[in-house]
Amino acid sequence: xxxxxxxxxxxxxxxxxxxxxxxxxxxxxxxxxxxxxxxxxxxxxxxxxxxxxxxxxxxxxxxxxxxxxxxxxxxxxxxxxxxxxxxxxxxxxxxxxxxxxxxxxxxxxxxxxxxxxxxxxxxxxxxxxxxxxxxxxxxxxxxxxxxxxxxxxxxxxxxxxxxxxxxxxxxxxxxxxxxxxxxxxxxxxxxxxxxxxxxxxxxxxxxxxxxxxxxxxxxxxxxxxxxxxxxxxxxxxxxxxxxxxxxxxxxxxxxxxxxxxxxxxxxxxxxxxxxxxxxxxxxxxxxxxxxxxxxxxxxxxxxxxxxxxxxxxxxxxxxxxxxxxxxxxxxxxxxxxxxxxxxxxx
Ligand SMILES: *Cc1c(COP(=O)(O)O)cnc(C)c1O
Numbered sequence: 001x002x003x004x005x006x007x008x009x010x011x012x013x014x015x016x017x018x019x020x021x022x023x024x025x026x027x028x029x030x031x032x033x034x035x036x037x038x039x040x041x042x043x044x045x046x047x048x049x050x051x052x053x054x055x056x057x058x059x060x061x062x063x064x065x066x067x068x069x070x071x072x073x074x075x076x077x078x079x080x081x082x083x084x085x086x087x088x089x090x091x092x093x094x095x096x097x098x099x100x101x102x103x104x105x106x107x108x109x110x111x112x113x114x115x116x117x118x119x120x121x122x123x124x125x126x127x128x129x130x131x132x133x134x135x136x137x138x139x140x141x142x143x144x145x146x147x148x149x150x151x152x153x154x155x156x157x158x159x160x161x162x163x164x165x166x167x168x169x170x171x172x173x174x175x176x177x178x179x180x181x182x183x184x185x186x187x188x189x190x191x192x193x194x195x196x197x198x199x200x201x202x203x204x205x206x207x208x209x210x211x212x213x214x215x216x217x218x219x220x221x222x223x224x225x226x227x228x229x230x231x232x233x234x235x236x237x238x239x240x241x242x243x244x245x246x247x248x249x250x251x252x253x254x255x256x257x258x259x260x261x262x263x264x265x266x267x268x269x270x271x272x273x274x275x276x277x278x279x280x281x282x283x284x285x286x287x288x289x290x291x292x293x294x295x296x297x298x299x300x301x302x303x304x305x306x307x308x309x310x311x312x313x314x315x316x317x318x319x320x321x322x323x324x325x326x327x328x329x330x331x332x333x334x335x336x337x338x339x340x341x342x343x344x345x346x
Contacts, residue, residue: 001229001231001260002229002260002340002341003226003227003228003229003260003261003265003337003339003340003341004225004227004308004340004342004343005224005225005226005336005337005340005341005342005343006224006225006226006342006343006344006345007040007044007045007223007224007342007344007345008221008222008223008224008225008344008345009044009045009048009344009345009346010345010346011213011221011222011223012045012048012049012211012212012223013048013049013051013052014221015210015211015212015213015220015221015223016029016031016049016053016054016207016211017052017053018219018220019191019194019205019207019210019211020053022194023194023198023201023205024198024201026203027201027202027203027204027205028055028056028203028204028205029053029054029204029205029207030054030055030056030057030058030187030204030205030206030207031049031054031056031057031058031206031207031208031211032057032058032059032190032206032207032208033045033046033049033057033058033059033064033068033208034058034059034060034061034064034081034208035060035064035334036064038208038209038212038330038333038334039333039334039335039336039337039338040212040223040224040333041342041344042064042067042068042071043070043071044344045211046068046071046072047071047072049211050072050076054076055075055076055077056076056077056079056204056206057072057076057077057078057079058078058079058081058206059078059079059080059081060080060081060082061080061082062080062087062088062091062097062099065078065080065091065095065097066091066095066097069095069097073095077098077118077150078095078096078097078098079097079098079099079100079120080097080098080099080100081100081122081130082100082102082130083099083100083101083102083103083106083130084099084100084101084102084106084109084110084119085106085109086109086113089114092113092114092117093117096117096118098117098118098119098120098150098151099119099120100120100121100122100130100153101119101120101121101122101147102122102130102131102132103132103136104132104136104139104140104143107121107140107144107147108143110147111143111146111147115146115148116148117148118148118149118150119147119148119149119150120149120150120151120152120153121144121147121149121151121152121153122152122153122154122155123137123152123153123154123174123177123178124154125154125155125156125157125170125171125173125174125188126157126166126169126170126173127155127156127157129155130155131153131154131155134177137177144181149181149184150184150185151184151185151186151187151203151204152178152181152184152185152186152187153186153187153188153206154170154173154174154187154188155188155190156170156171156188156189156190156192156193156196156200157170159189159190159191159192159193159196159200160192162195162196167193167196167200170188171188171199171200174186174188185202185203185204186202186203186204187202187203187204187205187206188200188202189201189202189205189206189207190205190206190207190208190209191207191208191209191210191211191214191215192210192215193205194207194210195215195218208330209328209329209330209333211223212224212318212329212333213317213318213319214318214319214322214328214329214330214332214333215319215329216319222313222314222317222318224312224313224318224333224336225310225312225313226261226310226311226312226313226336226337226340227308227309227311227313228259228260228277228295228308228309228310228311229259229260229307229308230257230258230259230305230307230308230309231258231259231260231294232257232258233255233256233257233258233299233305234255234256234258235253235254235255236250236253236254236255236256237250237253238250238251238252238253241288242256242287242288242296243272243287243288243289243291243296244288244289244291245288245289246288247273247288247289248273248287248288253300254298254300255298255299255300255302255305256296256297256298256299256300257284257296257297257299257305257306257309258294258295258296259277259294259295259296259297259308259309260293260294261293261294261295261311261340262290262291262292262293262294262295263290263291263292264292264293264338264339265293265335265336265337265338265339265340266332266334266335266336266337266338267295267311268290268327268335269289269290270325270326271286271290271295271321271324271325272286272288272289272290273286273287273288273289274286274324275290275295275321275324275325276297276316276324277295277297277309277310277311277316278309278310278311278313278315278316279299279302279306279309279310281314281315282301282302283315283316284297284298284299284301284302284309285297285298297309318332318333
């Protein structure tokens with residue numbers, strides 16, 4: 001009676017090796033492990049990818065960096081994407097964590113405390129989210145030259161749209177703004193960027209979601225299986241309703257199953273009336289609203305009453321579920337299954 005989330009570490013490793021293979025020879029394929037490896041467990045995913053050969057790790061916060069350092073203490077680089085503040089001083093000194101400097105203020109503060117330590121610099125290439133803007137780059141030129149600069153990064157805003165003209169513009173801008181630092185390693189591509197072509201690979205890539213199969217039709221393997229247990233079944237007569245608000249009413253007799261797993265487990269509420277679970281490849285539609293802990297699905301067409309149904313697996317992938325929920329696979333993964341029993345397959 002427990003919901004299970006199985007994570008296939010071997011397929012994560014294969015996805016990383018595949019991304020590495022399709023990238024330029026000189027490109028180092030990095031790894032983004034923010035938000036606890038997209039919710040899948042940094043303590044397992046981190047070492048798995050290190051064994052595969054990854055040496056450049058990116059996380060969002062200093063806390064995530066300190067945690068990752070426990071699992072991969074040596075022979076690696078850990079970059080903190082969200083920036084540097086004085087509060088990070090000790091971690092940078094003790095664990096050789098490399099902050100991504102996103103603004104003049106962060107640059108000055110970093111130089112104050114660690115004039116010799118390795119740093120990474122982010123340039124805003126059009127997203128207006130993090131990174132140095134053109135004027136700031138000019139004004140800080142001298143300070144940037146004095147940095148022990150390890151890597152310069154940019155981040156594409158439209159990489160999931162191969163036809164977007166802003167991809168090329170961002171790459172050109174990034175190249176122009178870093179032309180005066182030819183010997184420093186450069187990185188502009190997250191998962192989608194890798195598939196834009198080799199000119200976007202540069203020296204280091206930063207895939208996250210691709211490691212978990214979160215992009216369609218690109219030769220990536222599925223990583224996640226989620227099974228939800230049936231808690232109870234009900235026979236419904238025509239005209240009866242299901243769930244909060246009775247938003248679904250039966251027209252004919254139906255057999256429905258109540259499963260553990262609701263919006264508190266990442267089964268988003270907007271999957272109400274439109275999401276599916278599967279049994280041996282057969283889709284069973286979600287009826288009525290998704291509750292916090294439960295969903296009700298139609299099993300009238302099944303010959304048996306299953307003990308559990310599949311939310312994610314071969315017949316329905318994270319890409320399918322993201323489409324049903326009108327979101328992206330990143331949100332599916334990071335919301336999923338904090339209450340589920342997690343297991344790892346090697
Ligand atoms: C999250 C993030 C990535 C990874 O993105 P994916 O789409 O999961 O590959 C890479 N770079 C930066 C700066 C990010 O914030």
